[in-house]
Amino acid sequence: MPRPGEASSRNPCAAAARRTISSRRAGTETEVSQSDGELPEGLFPALEGLCYLNAAGEGPLPRRAAQALARATREKERPESLGRAQYFDLPAALRERIARLIGASTEEIALTGSTSTGIGIAARELPLPPGGEVLLLEGQFPANVLPWSAAKRRGAVVKSGPLRQGESPLQAVRNAAGPRTAVVAIDWVGFASGVKAEIEEIADLCRRLGAIFVLDGAQGVGALSIDVKAAGIDVLACPGHKWLLGPPGTGFLYVSKRWLDVIHPYNAGWMNLAEKQGFRNLLSIPKEPPADATRLEAGTPSYVLFSAWLESLDLLLSLGAARIERRLMALAETAREAASRAGLEVISPAGPPLRSQIVVATAGRRTPAVFRSLSASGVVTALREGAIRISPHIYNRESDLARLETAARQALKEES
Incomplete structure (x- = not known):
């Protein structure tokens, strides 16, 4: 194990890690546009085609995080350059x-x-x-x-x-x-x-x-x-x-x-x-x-x-906590309306101060079947304590919630 500060400069991954940490300390990272609307395309490419509404279960890695994970794994494959950047910085x-x-x-x-x-x-x-x-x-x-x-x-x-x-x-x-x-x-x-x-x-x-x-x-x-x-x-x-x-x-x-x-x-x-x-x-x-x-x-x-x-x-x-909260609360309200229009009963709080970014809905005894139907159609939610949990995050768009509504309505029709 190298002494702190003794990591070799021969490893480009280790050098890149040091540059990334130091540049962010100087505040030079690129920021995302400060609009409250949808994020730019390409930040979560692995979600393309998937209606993912389960951040409360697992949040997906952004592309840049997945790339950093791959770089760090390569460093671990050849660890002679690991040092201060990884252990302390x-x-x-x-x-x-x-x-x-x-x-x-x-x-x-x-x-x-x-x-x-x-x-x-x-x-x-x-x-x-x-x-x-x-x-x-x-x-x-x-x-x-x-x-x-x-x-x-x-x-x-x-x-x-x-x-x-x-x-x-x-x-x-x-x-x-x-x-x-x-x-x-x-x-x-x-x-x-x-x-x-x-x-x-x-x-x-x-x-x-x-x-x-x-x-x-x-x-x-x-x-x-x-x-x-x-x-x-x-x-x-x-x-x-x-x-x-x-x-x-x-x-x-x-x-x-x-x-x-x-x-x-x-x-x-x-x-x-x-x-x-x-x-x-x-x-x-x-x-x-x-x-x-x-x-x-x-x-x-x-x-x-x-x-x-x-x-x-x-x-x-870079997005800012206040902006994220505003966006997610807006998405949650859209999800609540979509679930209700589809025929689900929304049981999570409707207004402040108890309302959160998580929407919980039920279809009574048909709830497990509706959940399975949503999953089969590519709409990912979670089944928790007998209810369907809907939890959008920054990567979601209003079109995802329209897809939720369509899939839920179809599922209820099939189970009626």
Whole structure:
């Protein structure tokens, strides 16, 4: 393994990686037109001919991300030139992009492999008084439920407050919280309901309760704009492979500076300590973990995956979070109207503040058959908890939703 900074200049892929990272730090990347309408052609060529409406399940790689993934794979095939650009510069660039996207500082960002990893760190490391309660809501995705068993082993009580279809998460938290509530951990957007939680108001409630606010951002970050500081979020965990258009095995954890000092060094972040010493003297690296959130990162960074994810994040940042949110909310409204006209019953919230970019519809007992028919016609949605989930992203056009309407109407006719 080369010492940091010793990567050979003979490898053109490694040289290109260094140039790409440094040029973006200087702000020289090409930006996409700032119109709120459809994106230029060619950014997602692999989707040609496919009506892909399942960003909530898997976000596709943009062409530039797929190309970066191929370049990074070639570097790994002949790894003698791997060094600082991959081990340190690339992860640092990712943390900077993520921090900019969510309104955090880079010191508060740790790179992980999934939402579950981030929630698991919170469940193991956040301070919990004996008998303190961790409040969840019914219907949350398992990544924000199962890891909290670690809190149980530390003496906490984990309970789920009731949340019926279309109800306000804020009201559900108010009803279920009490004097022993130490942590409130909820999903920003319901994976099966499309309900968007009122995060600012819930954060304010948590402050009044003296509770830590943990947010699963899997179905929000990359689609909806967020400022974690202004919103008052203490911990945010998110994957990279959905709305952030990265490869699977990517993700991040945001921990507010307020809580970084009290989180124990779960992974100790040895790689980021080695940056100061180099790999030739690992036995003499500092024994104390890094002061920032990199203490929560483990081992060698996934530089092959990160190379692709950086391209996707740069695309999203060039568009701007506010523009993306406006576009996706408009597409979601068009999807809602298309589904209704086709004869489906839309059960996700119709208006603010609970409406999100995810539309959920049902055809009663015919729902599975309609879903299969949509898939067979090249309209890709998702079947979740007995309903059809429709989740467009920046690559979708109004014509995709017209195709959804036509296919759904035909499917209902065949199943009548």
